[in-house]
Amino acid sequence: MNTTLGNCSFKQYKLLINKGISLMSLVFATLVVVQPSFAQNQTPQWQDTKVLDQKVAAFLKTQSAGSPGKTEVSAHPIDKNLKLSFCPSPQVFFPSNSKAWGKTTVGIQCGQPNNWNIYVEATVSIIGDYVVAANNLTQGQSLTSSDLMLQKGDLTTLPTGFFTDTSAAVGKVARVSLASGSVIKQEMLKMPIIVAQGQNVRVNGIGKGFSVSTEGQALTNAVEGELVKVRVPNGTIISGIAKNNGQIEVVIR
Secondary structure: OOOEEOOEEHHHHHHHHHHHHHHHHHHHHHHHHHHHHHHHOOOOOEOOHHHHHHHHHHHHHHHOOOOOOEEEEEEOOOOOOOOOEOOOOOEEEOOOOOOOOEEEEEEEEEOOOOOEEEEEEEEEEEEEEEEEEOOOEOOOOEOOHHHEEEEEEEHHHOOOOEOOOHHHOOOOEEOOOEOOOOEOEHHHEEOOEEEOOOOEEEEEEEEOOEEEEEEEEEOOOEEOOOEEEEEOOOOOEEEEEEEHHHEEEEEOO
């Protein structure tokens, strides 16, 4: 005896129920699989501070490229608990008066979708050679290569005006006495006098398409490239540029 439910037999109805359960199970399983994938594609709410740390390090290395030594950079890690809105394109920059040298400050800014700015303390060390006195130097001493030597260290900790090559200081004259091991700075040295007061000099006048030459007497001391006054034989005082070998160059217009 067949029991009927509407137009369906009990067996057919049971089959439909089973199919319905299977379909629902399939839909549920699909949702379970799809939902995590959908979540993974969502934009993060908060910015990953490790990404910002990496951008700061890369920025400092780029900015310090070409420095006269080996560059070492370090920056204070950004607090990982800092809640910054996610930024797809954070920009790293130097605030005013900051540079890739010694203790410095780096800024990070985001324009879209939410505007924010933060600042990070950093240190850029440049390990390289610098010139020091190889022995005690006296005021007025003309320096030779044996008076100088190179020492290695962090260039960013040195006073401004240091030399990185001994050849740049050879031939110059010490303005002051210096102890052995002293860092040689540009302000401590001066060019040697190549024209002395009272010295007989050759004055070369150069004009457009012509040149003249005469003797003269220097009225002041001068280093190479410095302006010096000269009295020529007729008593006239002229000014010219001191050159090597007692030559004075005067441009005639």
